[in-house]
Amino acid sequence: MDSDFIELDGVEKVFDVRRRTGFLRRERREVRAVDGISFRVPRGEMVGYIGPNGAGKSTTIKMLTGILTPSGGRLRVAGIDPSRERTKLAHRIGVVFGQRTTLWWDLPLRDSYRLMHRMYRIPDRRFRENLDRCVELLDLAELLDVPVRQLSLGQRMRGDIAAALLHDPEVLYLDEPTIGLDVISKAKVRGFLRDLNAERSTTVLLTTHDLTDIEQLCDRVMVIDHGRLVYDGALAGLHEVGESERTLVVDLEREMPPIELASDLAVRVVRVEGPRQWLAFPASASAAPLVARLAAEHPLVDLSVREPDIEAVIAKMYAADPSRQAV
Structure with missing residues (x-):
């Protein structure tokens, strides 16, 4: 049970889509939102589940919560079939959808939590213990009497995360949990989730387009695209497979020719606009040596690091091998 806390075997979800082709005519076609996915998640693991929009991430989570019934395959969460025992499972899981709230729109947070x-x-x-802990760590004290519609x-998002944890769920599904958060709030949420996982061994399945969430929280990442699992492993391995790059945006004191560095890193200037330059380097490499070299050899004013776009990583994976299947 612990090693296969969440288990999927050849899970599929097919939707019938009807499109109007004439005044009285409609065309029917099948859309495979999830196409034969299999994986295991042990109890207490934090896993990133990522992919481009429309890849099947949310559909997978909806099947794991029992909202949707699989069209085929076998799915279990803590030994429970989600679609058949949805009420029983609800007491063991917590869910946060970034674009939809589980809170009552016209009620203050405090009343939603009481319900x-x-x-x-x-x-x-x-x-009381769980609420006090969430209020403190997620900085909700001044928001408890504010109606949800005014937040x-x-x-x-912080209110929804607290709501999902009040009943001590064994599994937490997070869909874009840091969307709309500022830098400080993101750090608080990430720290909160790390502590939750360490103290209570809560199993976390995280979907996000922010790779920083994955890097700081998850040792394992799964990539889904067109309903199929195309990668399952460490984040560093994903960067290597997709040959992805991070971008260092450098602001210099004055306009200069493209920067040239004598470095072991494969660094290249991809764009120059006045005193600002964009340098690309392998995503699997540390930015520290590059920053140190730049600071020593060039008149820096400011710099920032931009993470690679997940969709670009997956696009490169498919360009390298269109027939790639699950790893």
Whole structure:
């Protein structure tokens, strides 16, 4: 059970889509949102589940929560079939969808949490302890009496994360949990999730387009594209397979010719606009030696590192081998 806490064997989800082709005519076609996915997630692991828009990430999570029923294959969470025992599973999982809230729109956060207290039949003492911890670590104290509809996206996201954890779920599904958050709030959420995983061995499945979330939280990453699992392993391995690059944006004191560095890194200037230059280097490499060399040899004013786009990484993977299957 612990080694196969979440298990999928050849899981498929097919939707029938009808498109109007004439005044009284419609064309029917099948869309395979998930196409034969298989993987295992042990209890207590934090896994990044990433891919481009429309790849099948949210569909997978909806099947794992019981919202959708698979068209084929076998799926279990903690030994439970989600679609057949959805109510039983609900007490063991927490879910946060970045674009949809589980909170009551016109109620203050505090009242939403009280409703969940009753819905999940959480013991009073445990509820107070969990709520106090979430309020402190997610900085919600000043928001508890504010109606959800008046919260910013970032504030609502923090409120949703707290709501998903009040009943001590064994599994937490997070869909874009840091969307709309500023840098400080993102750091708080990431630290909170790390502590949660370390202290309570909560299993976390995280979908995001922010690779920093994955790098700071997950040792393992799975990539899905066109409904198929195309990579399962370490993030560094994904960068190597996709030959992805990070970009160092450098602001100099004055306009200069393209920077040339005598370095072991494969660094190249991809763009120059006045005193600003964009340097690309392998995503699997550390930026520290490159930054140190630049600071020593050039008049720097400012710099920043931009992470590679996930969709670009996957596009390169497919360009290198169109027939690539699950790893």
